[in-house]
């Protein structure tokens with residue numbers, strides 16, 4: 620296996636998807652997603668997933684439908700958290716697979732038995748495809764894909780948000796600036812009853828810098844895998860056909876050559892982004908035809924979460940009750956847990 624920690628090489632590999640390289644997954648992914656489904660996740664099945672994700676997470680749907688729904692969902696979740704004595708922000712994500720598969724297969728079977736009933740969600744799209752004349756997917760793929768999408772949301776968004784609690788607690792100046800930016804939105808809002816808007820989201824420059832910094836430091840995808848389809852020349856070396864290549868965004872995001880003082884949580888480093896190098900070396904969502912179809916959704920979700928947290932909860936919106944020490948293995952974890960109490964404004 621070849622490991623690449625070079626942004627230029629990674630860029631080249633991303634661009635060669637389907638030509639010199641093809642997407643590949645580790646065996647552990649077979650356990651989480653299902654071997655057959657991963658195998659099929661090339662060609663027509665991948666096109667189907669990308670198509671329905673671009674419909675679901677496309678700009679129009681994000682702006683008009685998901686934004687208000689997400690805001691409500693986040694408000695409800697935080698309200699529920701604040702009603703509890705404390706919550707564990709540690710992401711306990713790995714045990715859910717079995718349950719998730721059962722829930723998903725029950726749900727899909729129920730929906731397939733009454734395809735005329737519409738619920739306006741992802742499962743509707745799967746049911747429509749499965750009931751079409753020439754479906755590009757089968758039931759097993761649909762269940763695995765639905766579970767994988769749920770699982771992916773847990774393992775990507777929840778570590779980022781757990782880290783947000785940690786880094787914002789440890790960096791009061793960041794929390795203060797974040798709060799000021801988000802409170803200004805409420806002060807300037809003409810219609811006080813209106814919810815968070817797309818324009819407001821786009822105006823949150825500091826919040827986006829915080830999200831970039833969280834994403835840079837969390838590295839929720841520690842390895843992105845490819846297999847060579849033929850012998851490939853890279854920087855004077857030949858990678859033989861059939862070899863696996865792991866691109867490591869973490870090795871770039873935490874490399875002092877690319878990011879000064881890389882272990883410091885410093886959202887202001889993104890002010891330099893006009894210099895080009897910061898953004899050029901920042902590829903948390905991949906590039907090219909396999910790039911994450913949920914990138915904009917993920918950023919919007921994190922922005923909304925931070926917005927609700929810092930505007931609806933007290934100046935120090937939460938306090939630690941236990942744990943919170945960070946350990947970095949392939950990804951960041953909290954070995955002793957991380958319990959907090961969310962504190963409402965009044």
Ligand code: HEM
Nearest residue numbers: 768771772775776840843903904905909910911912913917
């Ligand atoms: C911080 C959040 C996230 C990060 C950093 C992230 C990162 C990535 C990266 C690097 C890839 C490209 C892998 C490759 O080139 O092989 C990817 C692909 C993908 N991501 Fe995300 N992701 C995030 C959130 C999500 C969420 C929330 C979902 C689903 C709800 C999602 C669904 C997918 C899917 C389906 C693919 C495969 C696309 C394809 O192969 O065509 N991601 N993600």
